[in-house]
Amino acid sequence: MNQLFTDILIIGGGPAGSTAALFLSELGFDITLVEKKIFPREVLCGEFLSKEVTDIMKELNIYNDFLSLNPNKIDSFCAIDDSGIELKSNLNFNAYALKRSIFDSFLLEKAKSRNVKVIQPAEVISVFRSNSVFSSEVIQEDDNKIKIESKLVICAYGKQNILDKKLDRNFVDKKSNLNGVKFHLPTNLLEEKFDDEIRIFVDKELYCGLNKVDSDELTVCFLENRSQSKIPSRQKLLEAIKSNKNFRKIFSDDAIEYIKSTNIYGTGNIFFGKKEVVEKGIIMVGDSAQVIAPLAGDGIGMAMESAKILFTVIKKFDLLKPEKLYSEYNKYFNEAFSLRVKTAKLIQSIILNKTTRNISFSVADKFPSLLPYLIKFTRSNKRP
Numbered sequence: 001m002n003q004l005f006t007d008i009l010i011i012g013g014g015p016a017g018s019t020a021a022l023f024l025s026e027l028g029f030d031i032t033l034v035e036k037k038i039f040p041r042e043v044l045c046g047e048f049l050s051k052e053v054t055d056i057m058k059e060l061n062i063y064n065d066f067l068s069l070n071p072n073k074i075d076s077f078c079a080i081d082d083s084g085i086e087l088k089s090n091l092n093f094n095a096y097a098l099k100r101s102i103f104d105s106f107l108l109e110k111a112k113s114r115n116v117k118v119i120q121p122a123e124v125i126s127v128f129r130s131n132s133v134f135s136s137e138v139i140q141e142d143d144n145k146i147k148i149e150s151k152l153v154i155c156a157y158g159k160q161n162i163l164d165k166k167l168d169r170n171f172v173d174k175k176s177n178l179n180g181v182k183f184h185l186p187t188n189l190l191e192e193k194f195d196d197e198i199r200i201f202v203d204k205e206l207y208c209g210l211n212k213v214d215s216d217e218l219t220v221c222f223l224e225n226r227s228q229s230k231i232p233s234r235q236k237l238l239e240a241i242k243s244n245k246n247f248r249k250i251f252s253d254d255a256i257e258y259i260k261s262t263n264i265y266g267t268g269n270i271f272f273g274k275k276e277v278v279e280k281g282i283i284m285v286g287d288s289a290q291v292i293a294p295l296a297g298d299g300i301g302m303a304m305e306s307a308k309i310l311f312t313v314i315k316k317f318d319l320l321k322p323e324k325l326y327s328e329y330n331k332y333f334n335e336a337f338s339l340r341v342k343t344a345k346l347i348q349s350i351i352l353n354k355t356t357r358n359i360s361f362s363v364a365d366k367f368p369s370l371l372p373y374l375i376k377f378t379r380s381n382k383r384p
């Protein structure tokens with residue numbers, strides 16, 4: 001087994017891992033990032049990039065390069081329920097949409113250009129802490145094993161992972177019944193233009209977000225509750241399109257045929273409850289630390305912001321005496337995200353239930369100023 005020493009090991013090269021690497025590289029640490037998949041790769045995501053994402057890219061001096069990727073600008077939001085009520089609002093903040101395959105590769109390449117060592121494709125299969133040294137085992141594609149010793153380990157491995165079980169995290173046996181699905185649809189198969197709008201359709205135990213990601217494609221992404229439903233996810237979406245005339249009218253017949261056979265990407269049993277942000281001395285960022293309900297369109301922003309919070313805390317403490325670092329990170333993480341996560345979760349549960357959904361849409365329809373207020377509550381509150 002090969003052996004490697006590094007100051008900080010980061011597990012996962014999504015937005016949380018790459019942003020942590022970019023910020024921490026400013027402090028002169030030797031950083032190694034291990035990513036399981038070959039990039040570009042697909043991720044379950046609506047691919048909407050909120051204001052928090054652009055703010056952090058500006059701080060990292062990568063915003064202009066991001067704009068050169070031609071992300072699609074999104075200015076407005078429209079939610080339509082199964083009874084046809086339409087709630088519209090300007091976003092009043094700077095937002096974009098871009099394929100995650102492009103966005104995540106961009107961030108990881110930026111990290112490499114700032115001297116972060118990236119081992120990819122390779123999977124971290126175990127992490128142990130003994131005194132103040134972490135020992136992690138990594139498997140590469142050819143079954144080659146590497147042992148990495150580090151002063152700190154940051155997990156940025158996403159919403160669910162084999163390491164959750166190995167670290168005995170307290171949510172691993174919980175069943176949420178919430179399932180997410182995403183695919184891309186050519187825009188020439190649409191009956192309506194979606195240029196600068198994110199549109200959300202809500203129906204029986206499902207909500208579906210659509211936004212254009214480039215000149216040719218639209219991302220279709222939905223979350224469904226499988227506690228009642230026995231039919232497959234794709235079929236459930238097709239039935240929602242058939243029964244909801246507002247939803248149906250955006251698709252041509254060719255689009256429906258396309259949806260019947262295109263590759264879809266999904267993940268089941270997504271846990272939106274509270275997680276510990278430090279487990280056995282290992283620090284969690286992004287979805288590993290907390291998953292926010294996707295309706296907020298803010299998971300990527302939160303992943304990147306959590307990496308920034310960690311950076312501001314690490315700056316202040318000695319890596320070899322991390323106990324104070326752990327408690328400060330926990331405190332700032334909760335201050336920054338707890339209200340946001342609770343609001344988004346509440347809205348999600350209201351929308352996935354027919355009675356509460358119909359009442360809330362009728363109320364929001366009568367009081368249009370409520371919507372911008374609610375959107376604001378799912379955005380950032382306090383930052384360190």
Ligand SMILES: Cc1cc2nc3c(=O)[nH]c(=O)nc-3n(C[C@H](O)[C@H](O)[C@H](O)COP(=O)(O)OP(=O)(O)OC[C@H]3O[C@@H](n4cnc5c(N)ncnc54)[C@H](O)[C@@H]3O)c2cc1C
Nearest residue numbers: 012014015016036046047048124158180286287294299300
């Ligand atoms: C239905 C749905 C729709 C969503 N839509 C949006 C949206 O429109 N906008 C938005 O902002 N957010 C959205 N989100 C949330 C967003 O996708 C996540 O919050 C975001 O991807 C989190 O980034 P991350 O870096 O923490 O994890 P990820 O993006 O999941 O990245 C984790 C990385 O770690 C790697 N990895 C995993 N295990 C290992 C291992 N053991 N060793 C090495 N590497 C490993 C993976 O290959 C992956 O590349 C949505 C979520 C859902 C469920």
